[in-house]
Amino acid sequence: MSDAEFLFVVCQRGAESALKRELACTWPQFRLAFSRPGFVTFKLPVDHGLSPDFALRSVFARSYGFSMGRCTGSYAELMADQLWQQAGRRAGQQAWDHLHVWQRDTAVPGDRDFEPGISTLARQIGRIVAERRPPSVAPQRVFPVNLVARPGQHILDCVLVEPGQWWIGSHQASDMPSRWPGGTPKIDMPDDAVSRAYLKMTEALLWSRLPVAAGDRCVELGSSPGGSCQALLDRGLIVTGIDPADMSPVVLQHPNFTHIKARGADLKRREFSRVKWLVADANVAPNHTLDTVEHIVTHRQVDIQGILMTLKLIDWHLADRIPEYLQRVRRWGYPLVRARQLAFNRQEFTVVALRRRPRPSRRFATKRRLTST
Ligand SMILES: C[S@@+](CC[C@H](N)C(=O)[O-])C[C@H]1O[C@@H](n2cnc3c(N)ncnc32)[C@H](O)[C@@H]1O
Known part of the structure; x- marks a missing residue:
């Protein structure tokens, strides 16, 4: 044998x-x-x-x-x-x-x-x-x-x-x-979830352990129709969705939600001055998303602590460029960067980036958690 x-x-x-x-x-x-x-x-x-x-x-x-x-x-x-x-x-x-x-x-x-x-x-x-x-x-x-x-x-x-x-x-x-x-995490999609992005965002939060807390301000670029905003609102975050397309009325009526009907690059960067978390899920090529996010997070009046970004592999060969994409994110001042194709991702993958290590807690103590990919 x-x-x-x-x-x-x-x-x-x-x-x-x-x-x-x-x-x-x-x-x-x-x-x-x-x-x-x-x-x-x-x-x-x-x-x-x-x-x-x-x-x-x-x-x-x-x-x-x-x-x-x-x-x-x-x-x-x-x-x-x-x-x-x-x-x-x-x-x-x-x-x-x-x-x-x-x-x-x-x-x-x-x-x-x-x-x-x-x-x-x-x-x-x-x-x-x-x-x-x-x-x-x-x-x-x-x-x-x-x-x-x-x-x-x-x-x-x-x-x-x-x-x-x-x-x-x-x-x-x-x-x-x-x-x-x-x-694969077991996630129950609520009956009123407006898109399967609810699953994706819930898994992204579980996987990344991004230390989001109720009352934190978060912006999502590419937020329509709003499943992922719903998952963030469910955690008590104050969410602004940026998308030229319409949001679902279910999300629009939430008191902690604001819609800005625009493209990410059209906004004044000071709009992001009190924002702690940036989420991006725009259906464009990775470099386009990276350009838009870079423009925001590198502005001196902006202090985004963490980024959760979906990068679309519009061609599978773009996967070979992932190390280059992650290196670019690190250069913005986010040394803790990891990437994973989540179970609920489609032809895309998710990147989490943090400016600094979250305060240690027993929840964060597992061996492999903060190693960079
Ligand atoms: C995959 S969908 C987003 C799904 C959404 N996150 C959800 O939870 O339902 C992609 C969205 O990106 C938007 N989009 C594309 N380019 C954009 C840009 N430059 N700025 C903002 N949104 C953009 C599109 O209008 C589209 O609604």
């Missing part, structure tokens, strides 16, 4: 090429092994020395871990038994704290009503796998399935890649996405 070790990486359907090119730069020793839309594995070098909670530092990896290979078959119960044989062998002395079971994306988020998360099938299979666990490797009376793990917990991953083909893996929870099943 080969002793080779493999890494599995789950990404947005269609983002595989960008992911492979990204990892070829950061981890040239990894060798591509298996690839399906939204799911890729890599063979690791023999002496990789990676810890179970290592940081992949990838924009496009939604979730990743060490692969233990696949289980195949026609009956979930028999496949669950195979899974535990493989997982038991690998666990050695260590017991599993958690089981995360999810399905490879069936569509691009937002297409054909698809949104990432735990599907009914994944929920059913999770139940079957948990019921058939051997007590020696998962001794808990109630075995946690698809819950948010705590940092340090050992997670058994099961990705439903094809019907009758599950890929098994493991990782140790560390930063926020590594604690969510499949790297």
Whole structure:
């Protein structure tokens, strides 16, 4: 039997090429092994020395871990038994704290009503796998399935890649996405949400841990129709939306919301003098968004503390320029910059940038959180 070790990486359907090119730069020793839309594995070098909670530092990896290979078959119960044989062998002395079971994306988020998360099938299979666990490797009376793990917990991953083909893996929870099943937070979209940007903004706040507080002033460039403003208003922020297009009446009637019907570049920069957070979600090329944001945040009367920016990959090849985009943001005086293609992003990714480190709190203590990507 080969002793080779493999890494599995789950990404947005269609983002595989960008992911492979990204990892070829950061981890040239990894060798591509298996690839399906939204799911890729890599063979690791023999002496990789990676810890179970290592940081992949990838924009496009939604979730990743060490692969233990696949289980195949026609009956979930028999496949669950195979899974535990493989997982038991690998666990050695260590017991599993958690089981995360999810399905490879069936569509691009937002297409054909698809949104990432735990599907009914994944929920059913999770139940079957948990019921058939051997007590020696998962001794808990109630075995946690698809819950948010705590940092340090050992997670058994099961990705439903094809019907009758599950890929098994493991990782140790560390930063926020590594604690969510499949790297996707569970977000309930309110009935009155006016766009799926509500999901995107909620995930962006959870992932970035931007220290926003009720009463803070925030501006969004590219705010129409207003889902993302709603998520910010729900947190008690005072929000100004800047967009030449109309806002939804649901958002307009909120007492803490103001609409300025204009393009970002048309505004006087002193309009931003009391603003703490800048959000940008304009459907234009990355350099256009960066030009507009740069013009605002580098003005001497403006003191924006943090930026949350969606950059649209109008062509997937723009992904190769991400390091250059992030370097540009750092040069504005924001040394803490990270980027991630969020589960609820489409062909785009999100950047968070902070002027200074937030005051330490236990919430911010996880190992990988403030490393730059
Ligand atoms: C993806 S939509 C924004 C969705 C919005 N964030 C939400 O929560 O519903 C992109 C928006 O960017 C706006 N836009 C494009 N260029 C802009 C600019 N230079 N300044 C402000 N808004 C712009 C468009 O009018 C469009 O409404």
